[in-house]
Amino acid sequence: MNGVGEGIGAAIEGGILSRAVEPSRGEATGAPPATSECLNCGAMVTGPYCGECGQKAHVHRSLAAIGHDIMHGVLHLDGKLWNTLPLLTFKPGQLTRRYIEGERAKFVSPMAMFLFSVFAMFAVFQMVGLSVADDFAEGWANYEQDKGQPSAFTENIRKQIQTLERERASLARNDPRRIEIDNELKGLQTILDGSPLDLDDQGSIEFTATGIETLDNGLIEKWKKNPSLMLYKLQANGYKFSWLLIPLSLPFVWLMFAWRRRYKAYDHAVFVTYSLAFMSLLFIAISLISAIPGGGGWAVALFMIGAPLHLYKQLRYAYGLTQFSTTWRLTVLLLFAMPIVLLAFVLILGVLGAF
Structure with missing residues (x-):
């Protein structure tokens, strides 16, 4: 739409x-009608509204009245x-x-x-x-396209990560150098993609944005996978x-x-x-x-x-x-x-x- x-x-x-x-x-309702019987509850009506049920004394039966009710209800004039x-x-x-x-x-x-x-x-x-959703979706597509073409800076970061990973794999499990390498890898990877990371015992890299599994697997993961959809939901829920x-x-x-x-x-x-x-x-x-x-x-x-x-x-x-x-x-x-x-x-x- x-x-x-x-x-x-x-x-x-x-x-x-x-x-x-x-x-x-x-x-404002105009001049009050003459005394009549309410078509809804049968009570006697002496004003513009029934004193028993509140229905209007004068009931419209025309297409023009429907249009008037719509405009009156929507615009509140x-x-x-x-x-x-x-x-x-x-x-x-x-x-x-x-x-x-x-x-x-x-x-x-x-x-x-x-x-x-x-x-x-x-x-x-x-x-x-x-409409932030459309603009963001286009911007995100451009970002993804640009991200697929690594610069010299990102290539250098990746080479440093690979070198450190090889060094880490050659060390004993209790070697204090492993801790230093882990910290260096976290910093380099954060620079590379802006996401905090952890390393498991086997040296593989995992996202742990908050440490709260429910948030990481739910909210944050969905924002990573489809940010334009999530931003659209944010906008749609904004007024609801x-x-x-x-x-x-x-x-x-x-x-x-x-x-x-x-x-x-x-x-x-x-x-x-x-x-x-x-x-x-x-x-x-x-x-x-x-x-x-x-x-x-x-x-x-x-x-x-x-x-x-x-x-x-x-x-x-x-x-x-x-x-x-x-x-x-x-x-x-x-x-x-x-x-x-x-x-x-x-x-x-x-x-x-x-x-």
Whole structure:
């Protein structure tokens, strides 16, 4: 499937998922119909929805209505979105605090906003050609082709290895020189192919990248054999398991407010989810700007300024912090929490791709 088609599919999938978790309350529905009987449960309906089962009073029976439902469900074009987006972009702390304190009907919920923005981000990545799997596969093929043509340097390394192996084979098993040769062989072989190695008692060379058999025979071995496929799985699982970023981030936010008991785990979850939703939208803007000729510098500037500034404003006004309290928490998030969360997320995706 080409990038545009795949991107459109991802956007539709994200819209449907976000609609599935977002209740339909608080949306504009027009003038209420006259009193009628609910076609679903038989109760009397005096408004746009049945008070017993929640079904709409007016039921459409046309192809145009099906198209409207699809567009409405996928694009989420209702009053909630337009109430949420400006606050999420410019006043994220206010949006977070208002949602936590009970203003729910007028805003898109954090999880619905997160799902839609993440899937939309990966859709835009596909459309603008940011598909790492294809690029990596081509690069890997070129690398393999070049690797089949040894240079003078690699030939020299191989000759040194052969010489040392012959010397090692001629020595007694308890000769201390064998240990020195083993260490030299490990270093030379690491230079040759970038992989840590071990030597068994017979002098044969084996890969032992981590020493953990499960990882060596599973994850690492699969990455060696087919890196392009594994990277494709990494990319595909990236948006399917993007929700893992929420539980991975929560402990760090909780620790920064552990002594402030007025803030509960739910508050932190809303904060993290809205923050991740905005970051996805920011990456959409960055990818579109970078696709414009000469837009790379503007894209970098937008990220370097927009990401920390947004996080600062959300932290300060969502939790009612002073400038100093906000600054040190922002520093901890940017320098410690985020790198750890991203590393853990990538490792999890790598493990998932091996199965």
